Amino acid sequence: MKRFVQFIAGAICPECKSKDTIAINPSDDVIYCVKCDFTEKRPEAKDLKKKSEIKVVNLQDFKKNRDKN
Numbered sequence: 001m002k003r004f005v006q007f008i009a010g011a012i013c014p015e016c017k018s019k020d021t022i023a024i025n026p027s028d029d030v031i032y033c034v035k036c037d038f039t040e041k042r043p044e045a046k047d048l049k050k051k052s053e054i055k056v057v058n059l060q061d062f063k064k065n066r067d068k069n
């Protein structure tokens, strides 16, 4: 099963300070970090970056690329 995750381009996690790790759960507007346990329930994601800058990434490809480094 393929899972699609919306990442916020250029967003920095307030918890682990990593860039491009903040993703949005589109069903309930929860934003979360894929690197640490940070989650935030408020729909602030829309304010972090313009919606046009949100890129849709295949989570499995993302992990594959991450493991290469």
Ligand SMILES: [Zn+2]
Binding pocket: 013, 014, 015, 016, 017, 018, 021, 033, 034, 035, 036, 037, 038
């Ligand atoms: Zn984080």
